[in-house]
Amino acid sequence: MQFKYKAYKNLLAELGRMDYVVELSEIAIKDFLKNLNNAGSPEQFLEQKCKEHNIWVSLDSSNTSYNQSILGYISGVYHLFEAFLYEMKEEYKLLTDGESINFNTETTKLNQIINYFKSKGRFNNVDYIPSYLIDIFEYYHGLRIYFSHKKTVSINEIKNKWEKANVHSNEELYAKYRINNSPKELNEVDFEDYFLFTQICKELALRISSLCYPDPDKLAISLKRFKKYENESEIIKRLEIYLLNEYAFVKEDDYDKSFLKSIFTHL
Known part of the structure; x- marks a missing residue:
């Protein structure tokens, strides 16, 4: 069965708006770095651009700043997905005359949604959510926690989540999502990771929406x-x-x- 909550349609619309901004930014960054690297003096080129746009930044030859911006984008995608879960929960309540799914802090909201509908017999050998969707989602969710609350998650925890997600990295995954080499480790994430995460969230939301329909x-x-x-x-x-x-x-x-x-x- 295909069943799309309005929350799912809202998620697609919000991700589309975010994609527009992020993709324009990525084009601008790549174009700027190309010109910077081709300049005779990167320092002078940067100073010229700072004066031109009245924005003052220091030259950073490391990957740290770019890495942080990508983690910020990934965090934004997660927040939109979490909003989808909340909206779907409320929509489900309206459609079922008050049947409520109550979230708690013991596990993730995604796990709580899945477990609630597992108890209704919605998941079986035919209708299920593939492990690669869960594992890759959980890795990027871990990156979001690291980006926002570094003290609550360790580098080892992030590495363990990456290793679990990376098991699914193969040519089939790359072809399906039009990527070359993701998910990447924490310090190597780039635009492709953002792109993969948005697609994982869309597919995961569609499967949840279709499997978690009202009785x-x-x-x-x-x-x-x-x-x-x-x-x-x-x-x-x-x-x-x-x-x-x-x-x-x-x-x-x-x-x-x-x-x-x-x-x-x-x-």
Whole structure:
């Protein structure tokens, strides 16, 4: 089944806006560094640009400043994904007449969402979230924690998360996400890591959205208005059209057909 919460659509829109800014910045940085390296005197070139734009910076030949900016971008992506989880949780509550998923501080919000719906039997050998999505997400989440709260996570913890994520680095991953060599270690992260993380978040959010749909009996509570139509086939057809328009609902197997039937029987 494909089921897209509006929170998922909002995530795509927010990531799209962030991509625009980050990609323009990356183009500007690469262009600037190219001209800086080709200049006879990098110091004079930088001074000229500082005067031209009235922005004063010191020449830094290390990768530290660029690395920090990438970690900042990664942190921003994580915050947008976390906002998606909160929005989805509230949307789910509205669609299920008050059924609430309560977050706590014992584990990550992603794990809590997954565990909640595992208890409903939503995950099996066919419908599941691949380990590479979880492991790569957790690595970049660790980078976000390191960037924002260095005292709460150690370099060894980051390295362990990277090693777990790096197990999935292969030609198949590179081809799927159009990358060359990511995820990279903490001090080597670059724009490609930001690009990979945004794609991982999009795919992870889509899988969560599609696997964590409301139960049909709860969803039926908010769809009572469809009872006014004359017969079962018309009601089910209108339900399908409504769910397609509002939540991009797509039937993929016999269970999805029975899902519509179940909504109908609970109206």
